[in-house]
Amino acid sequence: MNKWNFPSAERISINGFNNIGEEFKDNPIPALAKEICQNSLDTKFIKEYPNGGKTIKVTFDEFWIDSNAIPGYDEFVEVFEKEYEFNKDFYKNDKEVPNFYKNGIEVLKNDRIRCLRIADYNTTGLIGSNEKQSSPWCNLTKNAGVSDKPEGSGGSKGKGKFASFICSSIYTVFYSTYAKDGLKASCGIARLSGYDLEDGTTALGEGYYESDEKLFRIPELLNLEANYPRTEYGTDVYIIGFKDDTENWKKKIIASVIDNFFLAVFKDDLEIDICHGEYVLNQSNIEEYMQDEEITAYLSQETSYYYEILKNEKEDVIREQFSLFSENDLILKLRIDDKKDKYTSLNTVAAVRSTGMKILDIKYLPRLGCYHGVLEMIGPKVNDYFRKLENATHNKWSASRSSNSDEAQAMIDKLIGFVRETIRKKLTATIKDEIDAEGMSELLPDDELFGENNNEKEETLSDEVISKIEIRETPIKQNKDLKAKSDDGEDDVELDENGEIIKKKKPVNPGPGPHPNPNPRPEERYSKIKRIIVPSKLRMKNNQILFSSSIDEDIVKIELNISGEGYKEKTNLTNVKVIKNNDPANSDIKYDFIDNSIYLENVNAKDLYSIQYDIDNYENWTMEVDVYGNEQE
Numbered sequence: 001m002n003k004w005n006f007p008s009a010e011r012i013s014i015n016g017f018n019n020i021g022e023e024f025k026d027n028p029i030p031a032l033a034k035e036i037c038q039n040s041l042d043t044k045f046i047k048e049y050p051n052g053g054k055t056i057k058v059t060f061d062e063f064w065i066d067s068n069a070i071p072g073y074d075e076f077v078e079v080f081e082k083e084y085e086f087n088k089d090f091y092k093n094d095k096e097v098p099n100f101y102k103n104g105i106e107v108l109k110n111d112r113i114r115c116l117r118i119a120d121y122n123t124t125g126l127i128g129s130n131e132k133q134s135s136p137w138c139n140l141t142k143n144a145g146v147s148d149k150p151e152g153s154g155g156s157k158g159k160g161k162f163a164s165f166i167c168s169s170i171y172t173v174f175y176s177t178y179a180k181d182g183l184k185a186s187c188g189i190a191r192l193s194g195y196d197l198e199d200g201t202t203a204l205g206e207g208y209y210e211s212d213e214k215l216f217r218i219p220e221l222l223n224l225e226a227n228y229p230r231t232e233y234g235t236d237v238y239i240i241g242f243k244d245d246t247e248n249w250k251k252k253i254i255a256s257v258i259d260n261f262f263l264a265v266f267k268d269d270l271e272i273d274i275c276h277g278e279y280v281l282n283q284s285n286i287e288e289y290m291q292d293e294e295i296t297a298y299l300s301q302e303t304s305y306y307y308e309i310l311k312n313e314k315e316d317v318i319r320e321q322f323s324l325f326s327e328n329d330l331i332l333k334l335r336i337d338d339k340k341d342k343y344t345s346l347n348t349v350a351a352v353r354s355t356g357m358k359i360l361d362i363k364y365l366p367r368l369g370c371y372h373g374v375l376e377m378i379g380p381k382v383n384d385y386f387r388k389l390e391n392a393t394h395n396k397w398s399a400s401r402s403s404n405s406d407e408a409q410a411m412i413d414k415l416i417g418f419v420r421e422t423i424r425k426k427l428t429a430t431i432k433d434e435i436d437a438e439g440m441s442e443l444l445p446d447d448e449l450f451g452e453n454n455n456e457k458e459e460t461l462s463d464e465v466i467s468k469i470e471i472r473e474t475p476i477k478q479n480k481d482l483k484a485k486s487d488d489g490e491d492d493v494e495l496d497e498n499g500e501i502i503k504k505k506k507p508v509n510p511g512p513g514p515h516p517n518p519n520p521r522p523e524e525r526y527s528k529i530k531r532i533i534v535p536s537k538l539r540m541k542n543n544q545i546l547f548s549s550s551i552d553e554d555i556v557k558i559e560l561n562i563s564g565e566g567y568k569e570k571t572n573l574t575n576v577k578v579i580k581n582n583d584p585a586n587s588d589i590k591y592d593f594i595d596n597s598i599y600l601e602n603v604n605a606k607d608l609y610s611i612q613y614d615i616d617n618y619e620n621w622t623m624e625v626d627v628y629g630n631e632q633e
Contacts, residue, residue: 007204012202012204015205020165028166030252030253030256034163034260034357036058036163037056037272038160042355043124045355049124057273058120058270060273067113076190077109086195087193087195108170116167117224118237120235124180126235127181169241174237175237178234187209189207190206256298257270258299263310263374264356265283269356309335313333317334317335328378329378330375330379336427337372349361350362354377355383359397368423529557529630534627543612543615547627553630557599559596559598560596573615577612580610
């Protein structure tokens with residue numbers, strides 16, 4: 001006989017409600033589509049059961065059933081009632097949890113209940129349903145946080161399954177599979193919070209609808225939807241009480257699949273069918289959906305650029321290979337964006353795993369015009385290594401997730417270094433003009449302020465070739481109670497807001513002409529320079545910056561860097577000079593040049609500063625300029 005089983009134990013703490021799928025609550029429908037498709041695509045990497053190159057098909061079909069048709073209905077309603085009675089007393093202030101169970105009881109006692117069936121085809125199904133510890137079946141249904149997928153697959157944390165529960169108004173899902181090992185199996189799972197029982201034990205909160213013969217499964221298929229027979233290998237996921245507040249869920253699923261699996265769909269590895277053909281996404285029509293305004297409302301802007309790279313690969317795409325773990329296991333494809341899009345382009349590269357799933361957008365790349373790229377990770381070792389560095393939602397790498405974080409960070413740097421160097425080498429010769437920063441024209445002074453002869457100038461501002469300028473606040477590293485030493489072993493060296501050592505400045509023998517202030521102020525004066533400033537004038541040209549403040553400032557910090565992936569690459573500035581109001585003889589200038597930053601004192605809103613410098617680099621890079629003032633008291 002099959003029944004619900006909610007295990008309990010003595011001396012255990014209550015399982016909190018926030019422990020259930022917290023990672024997926026912000027965007028449940030897109031997360032559901034991503035995690036489901038990843039699991040289905042992963043079956044292509046099970047060597048014992050080759051796919052044969054067939055397209056993985058995933059269907060999403062909505063249907064309604066009588067509420068009392070839910071397996072084990074009566075005892076399940078009783079569990080919800082016990083949960084409600086316990087939690088309304090347990091939570092004195094937060095009513096979210098008791099309200100969840102109160103609403104769940106109402107859903108269950110309605111005559112009909114809404115469900116979503118997700119089915120995949122041309123997959124292996126969930127193998128190993130007769131195992132009791134580790135198998136695809138056990139890891140999905142029983143084990144928590146366990147992922148033992150084969151090399152090259154996408155899953156890495158064993159938490160993606162929780163996305164299905166978040167889309168259920170009662171956090172309940174049933175699984176049914178017909179696997180290539182010849183076994184059929186089904187079970188139900190309710191992921192609820194813990195509660196105390198009358199016998200003094202505590203219910204764990206997770207309940208299983210299964211055979212009472214301790215098989216950890218029901219050895220047959222489950223069919224909740226009328227006229228739906230499973231006759232071929234694959235898995236069915238039934239979301240019970242599919243939430244009715246999921247507006248436009250069909251369009252969101254299409255958009256999520258395009259955003260996350262554009263490469264898999266483009267290569268005909270994945271096809272999606274929603275509501276028996278109402279929406280069908282495949283290789284032949286993906287471009288149509290990407291032009292549909294109702295779909296693009298949920299699409300990432302960058303995805304269309306990535307698709308253009310795939311579509312135009314044989315024409316105007318730059319291709320470069322790199323060997324990280326094995327020969328040519330990374331392939332980078334770059335394409336210069338159309339000119340009409342140059343002011344909306346964000347210059348990103350999509351990192352895509354061998355399953356065809358995008359992991360992240362690599363940002364903060366060299367600003368050499370407008371371009372996008374796709375980085376394909378095609379080798380099994382590189383895929384296996386980096387998937388272990390991913391977070392639960394598969395959109396970020398973190399070296400701290402590795403037991404050897406130093407090695408992991410070096411590998412991340414090496415991969416991103418390949419991307420950046422390829423962009424520098426391949427695009428420097430291709431893109432000749434630098435780009436006017438969008439929206440900066442109103443902040444820029446006339447060219448005569450650079451000392452040019454205005455009578456000889458005929459072109460307009462939009463014709464000028466200038467460096468792209470980005471004004472943004474730098475994240476402040478916390479270095480409380482941190483002691484540091486300079487290179488010469490001197491103690492109590494100050495750290496700036498970026499965590500860099502500021503060495504104590506030594507007297508400078510002034511040379512002829514303008515030079516940095518030979519009597520530097522104590523570095524403590526710069527400790528509060530953290531407030532971002534929007535200047536009234538800011539322009540770069542020919543190793544020169546023109547700057548005017550919009551208000552009077554006691555100290556202003558101007559920092560120059562080349563953008564990096566998540567960090568800033570320092571420029572090697574030399575021969576820094578500052579001229580005020582186009583008067584080289586003006587001695588009323590107080591400034592310092594410390595650790596790649598220029599500090600101006602007593603800045604008047606009426607003054608114009610010309611900052612001149614040399615850069616120890618033979619290449620032409622677009623600089624990033626950050627401008628800061630003292631924190632206001």
